[in-house]
Amino acid sequence: MHRLHLSTGMCAKVESSSKESEKKKKRVVDLDEADHFTNGKELIRSAATRFATTYLTLACLHELKGALITMFSSDKWKLSRSAASQEGKRIEAIVLDSRDFWLHVAYCLRAAMPILKVFRMVDSYTSPSMGFIRKAMDQAKEKIGSNFNNVQKRYQSVRDILDQRYQLQFHSHLRAAAYYLNPHYHHSDDFNPDVNIKLGLFSSL
Numbered sequence: 472m473h474r475l476h477l478s479t480g481m482c483a484k485v486e487s488s489s490k491e492s493e494k495k496k497k498r499v500v501d502l503d504e505a506d507h508f509t510n511g512k513e514l515i516r517s518a519a520t521r522f523a524t525t526y527l528t529l530a531c532l533h534e535l536k537g538a539l540i541t542m543f544s545s546d547k548w549k550l551s552r553s554a555a556s557q558e559g560k561r562i563e564a565i566v567l568d569s570r571d572f573w574l575h576v577a578y579c580l581r582a583a584m585p586i587l588k589v590f591r592m593v594d595s596y597t598s599p600s601m602g603f604i605r606k607a608m609d610q611a612k613e614k615i616g617s618n619f620n621n622v623q624k625r626y627q628s629v630r631d632i633l634d635q636r637y638q639l640q641f642h643s644h645l646r647a648a649a650y651y652l653n654p655h656y657h658h659s660d661d662f663n664p665d666v667n668i669k670l671g672l673f674s675s676l
Contacts, residue, residue, distance in 0.1 A: 523590060526583045533576050539566050581618035582629045585611040601646055602653035605668075608637055647671020 532539070542548055543563045553559040565572050589607045592600050600607075612630055619625040651672045656662050664672075 523587055526579065526587060529576050530580055530584070533573070533580060536573060536576075540569075543567055582615055582626065585614040585618070586633070602649035603655070604646055605650040606656055608633070644671035644674040648675035 543566045548554050548563075551559075554563065589604070589611050592603060592607055612633060615626050615629060615633075616623075647668045648671050650656065651664055651668050
């Protein structure tokens, strides 16, 4: 599996908190009680890779943010035995922490979701992806920028990680040549290969 290691300090903190919260919710929160507030929607969304599972679960939590806050603020929760336990209090503090946890969840999703789309393409067995990876990564980086209103200082650390990992894991002369020869891009009006793409093509001949 192709993966990019996208763990800034902020995302690592949220990932740790979300995993801890999810594991403990299984034990602490009565499932019928949770279903009542989330309309039966699952809090954990699995995927082929651990990276994807983590961020898809974060997306699900973010989608159900209002329902979770309502549940942990309800009298039904406060009167439950779980609410008085250490684990229950800790989970409640995480969910109701609107100034820290949820802001970091939103940050991680803005940074990670465009990359997940690239992963789906790379891990797909239905069509070859080699000739599409470079363009897909460029589009993902552009989308990350727009997700942060193109305020560079808000997303530059993420872009730096992506560039570094792309060079280590994805960049090769063969992939550059595949991109250059891909008719989907080669015959488009905006096709403008840089010197590295041309070098990759010549080196692969």
